[in-house]
Amino acid sequence: MQRTASALLITGLFVTLSLPVSAQTPDVIDVGRLGPQIGDRIADFRLEDQSGRTWTRDSILGPNGALLVLSRSVDWCPYCKTQMLDLQSRMPELEAAGLGLAVITYDSTAVMADFAGRQGITFPLLSDPGSATIKAYGLLNTTVDATSSNFGIPFPGTFVLDTDGVVTERFFEEAYQERTTVSSMMLALGTSGPPVAASRITTDHLQATTYVSDGVVAPGSLFSVVFDITPRERIHVYAPGADGYKVINLNLDPDPLLVARPVEYPESEIYFFEPLNERVPVFESPFRLTQVMHVSAAREDRAALADRTSITITGTLEYQACDDRVCFNPQSVPVSYTVQLRPLDMERATVEPTAGSR
Amino acid sequence: MRHISAALALLTVLAVTSPVGAQTAPTNIIREVRATIADQNFAAGEALIDQYRAVHGVTSEMIAALSWLARGTYAAGQLDMARQYSVDTHALAVSALDTGSLEDDYDLEIALGAAIETDALVRAARGDRSSAVYFLEREIETYRDTKIHKRLQKNLHLLSLEGQPAPAIVAPEYLGSSVQTLDQLRGNVVLLFFWAHWCPDCKAQVPAIARLLEKYRSEGLRVVAPTQRFGYIVSGQDAPPDEELRHIEQVQNEHYAFLRNESVPVGDANLKRYGVSTTPTLVLVDREGIVRLYRPGNLSEDDLDAAIRELL
Numbered sequence: 001m002q003r004t005a006s007a008l009l010i011t012g013l014f015v016t017l018s019l020p021v022s023a024q025t026p027d028v029i030d031v032g033r034l035g036p037q038i039g040d041r042i043a044d045f046r047l048e049d050q051s052g053r054t055w056t057r058d059s060i061l062g063p064n065g066a067l068l069v070l071s072r073s074v075d076w077c078p079y080c081k082t083q084m085l086d087l088q089s090r091m092p093e094l095e096a097a098g099l100g101l102a103v104i105t106y107d108s109t110a111v112m113a114d115f116a117g118r119q120g121i122t123f124p125l126l127s128d129p130g131s132a133t134i135k136a137y138g139l140l141n142t143t144v145d146a147t148s149s150n151f152g153i154p155f156p157g158t159f160v161l162d163t164d165g166v167v168t169e170r171f172f173e174e175a176y177q178e179r180t181t182v183s184s185m186m187l188a189l190g191t192s193g194p195p196v197a198a199s200r201i202t203t204d205h206l207q208a209t210t211y212v213s214d215g216v217v218a219p220g221s222l223f224s225v226v227f228d229i230t231p232r233e234r235i236h237v238y239a240p241g242a243d244g245y246k247v248i249n250l251n252l253d254p255d256p257l258l259v260a261r262p263v264e265y266p267e268s269e270i271y272f273f274e275p276l277n278e279r280v281p282v283f284e285s286p287f288r289l290t291q292v293m294h295v296s297a298a299r300e301d302r303a304a305l306a307d308r309t310s311i312t313i314t315g316t317l318e319y320q321a322c323d324d325r326v327c328f329n330p331q332s333v334p335v336s337y338t339v340q341l342r343p344l345d346m347e348r349a350t351v352e353p354t355a356g357s358r
Numbered sequence: 359m360r361h362i363s364a365a366l367a368l369l370t371v372l373a374v375t376s377p378v379g380a381q382t383a384p385t386n387i388i389r390e391v392r393a394t395i396a397d398q399n400f401a402a403g404e405a406l407i408d409q410y411r412a413v414h415g416v417t418s419e420m421i422a423a424l425s426w427l428a429r430g431t432y433a434a435g436q437l438d439m440a441r442q443y444s445v446d447t448h449a450l451a452v453s454a455l456d457t458g459s460l461e462d463d464y465d466l467e468i469a470l471g472a473a474i475e476t477d478a479l480v481r482a483a484r485g486d487r488s489s490a491v492y493f494l495e496r497e498i499e500t501y502r503d504t505k506i507h508k509r510l511q512k513n514l515h516l517l518s519l520e521g522q523p524a525p526a527i528v529a530p531e532y533l534g535s536s537v538q539t540l541d542q543l544r545g546n547v548v549l550l551f552f553w554a555h556w557c558p559d560c561k562a563q564v565p566a567i568a569r570l571l572e573k574y575r576s577e578g579l580r581v582v583a584p585t586q587r588f589g590y591i592v593s594g595q596d597a598p599p600d601e602e603l604r605h606i607e608q609v610q611n612e613h614y615a616f617l618r619n620e621s622v623p624v625g626d627a628n629l630k631r632y633g634v635s636t637t638p639t640l641v642l643v644d645r646e647g648i649v650r651l652y653r654p655g656n657l658s659e660d661d662l663d664a665a666i667r668e669l670l
Contacts, residue, residue, distance in 0.1 A: 202442050204481055204489055232445075234496070245556060246594035275562030275656075318594070320556065325655035326492055326636045327557040330588050 031155045031172040035139040041166045042068070042159065045133045047104065047126035050112035055102060055124050057165045064098030065162045067185070070139055070154040071105045072176065074115040074125060078344035079297065080105070080156065081115065082218040083179040085342065088121055089216070090182035097191050099160075106131045106152040110351040118347070160189065177220035177297035183213035184224045184292065201333055205321035206231045212313070212337040218344055219305060220297035225250065225337060227289040227317060234323040236282035239268030245280065246330055248319035250291050257301055257311060260293040273324075295341065305341065312338045388465075391423040395430030400439060403427050418458065418465035421450045425472035432476050432483075441480045447473035460504045471506040475513050482517050487633020488552075490517050492654035518652040524548075524643040525631040527582060529623035533607055537621040540647055543580055547669045550641040551583040552634045555591075555602075555609040559656055560638040566659035568616035570666060577670045578645070582621045583614070584628040644669045 036042045044057045060066045071080040087101060094101055101123045112125040131152040134140050139154040157172030169189060171180040198211035206229055213224040231237060238245040250263050266288060268281040295311055320330040387410045394403035407423055428443035451470040460467045474497045481490035494514045501507055529537035540548060551567055553560035571581050591597040591605040606624065610617055632641060642651035642665055651665050
């Protein structure tokens, strides 16, 4: 037990050390606890969009629900504006999934019309005068000085709503630069399969399809590297908690411009190894590994990113497999993915900034 | 150039020895795919199969045609492609067996046999002899009473080291007592027990070996237990060589106490020479230095006892 604890501690330490340290460390607020939670029905609203049309909670819903995004500003927030481009590019997939889409900010409808016109945004950008809806949801960013022009912005994030307007999933990040891409959300929701550009891996022990969730990402976009893995007959690979065994893992080559979170594992199965009377967490049935990452949004990395049009992610899938009679030597399978870089939208609106929250 | 000619020669042998023509005339898809293989144009062969599948769905002929791609790419030294085609063929054939049978479907029999054979050959070509042998043994268990058993058995004999002089054991480093070479041990029956510090199946094999060594030592049984470093220790943490060696010693003391006074050479050369990519692998060498058993995976105490007794 003690050994497990120290192993976990070491892993945690490694992950912490491998993350680029941002000069602009965001305030740590547990955004996960703020606002409507999974299972809550969000309060209704009546908000006007960039073309003057009024929307309510129910009218934004598609046949299977909606994504409701709370964003800081489509005027001065580059991460927010760039996220809108991701959302726009994924409209066909959202429509196919029967999901409506709306974005709430504290900007004026004039600012929204300006941005939507410039970037060809067709989904509703909802203006929240005085941030009344943002406040009603308990998501007003209280760390902003009340006298600042930025006062009235929310902690940014996305609710996934069902057809009753009940929250079924939330994607809120602690760092204001980070935004989960639509593809990454749909992966988490299990509503998308592998894209055409997936690669196949076949070894003596498993078959895998691996791909990156997004072909185009901006600094701060949270995207995912995915492995859909099927162990071959009778084979198991080791899952987290298998003390003393090599747990299957994606080992990314260090890249200062890439910030990766720990690999996400599904629930494992328990393998009973009778001769040693051992119960070990393993994967025997098809399973998915996901690793969320983003291209650095730190100010000090902007220069290094300025001339880049793409970023290549390399690493190895590492595992060790056994069956009931034999163990196979540890394996290391090289993988590589390239994503195009979308520059941040730094252009400001040419009209009156906010809906009058000040 | 020599490699290509050898590959072509093998392909020709495969084509000539295949009894397809002897029993039934090849259907179009098989014949057409084989023509693309003769031209080394595997992409064209795959495209033909895709087109056929789009029209006719998965049929035994289609699966057999795919198995030809596995064999053809293997013969051309395209091991990655060969493995993929053999795995795909295997999966389709197993699925077809839900409704069909190897007894009355010749194409399916050929397809499945070729898929397993090619998979094993690819493993062996990569130096994973024990993995190839183990794979064949398990497939033979599954298909013991079917028409492909003989074909698999033939491949097993080809890939196993049984009947061949035992490759030398070297010891750049060792734990326990100093390592005697197989030449020095000539006249004894030697059980080579290949193990790894992270291997639960190896630990499970320990009690049987320990008892049999005690039982037959006076009659000339010796155990040599080669292992190697893998670059990591507990829970997959990377480890420098010295730390890993200490870890191996610690695991040995904890789980392999009977090896304390036996030879434990440490280094990857021995595992490479014996093609050991799976642990445990058990190899029995007779008094003349000939391999008589090459067994990836565990053996029951009774089976191992019988195998040793036969050589004493």
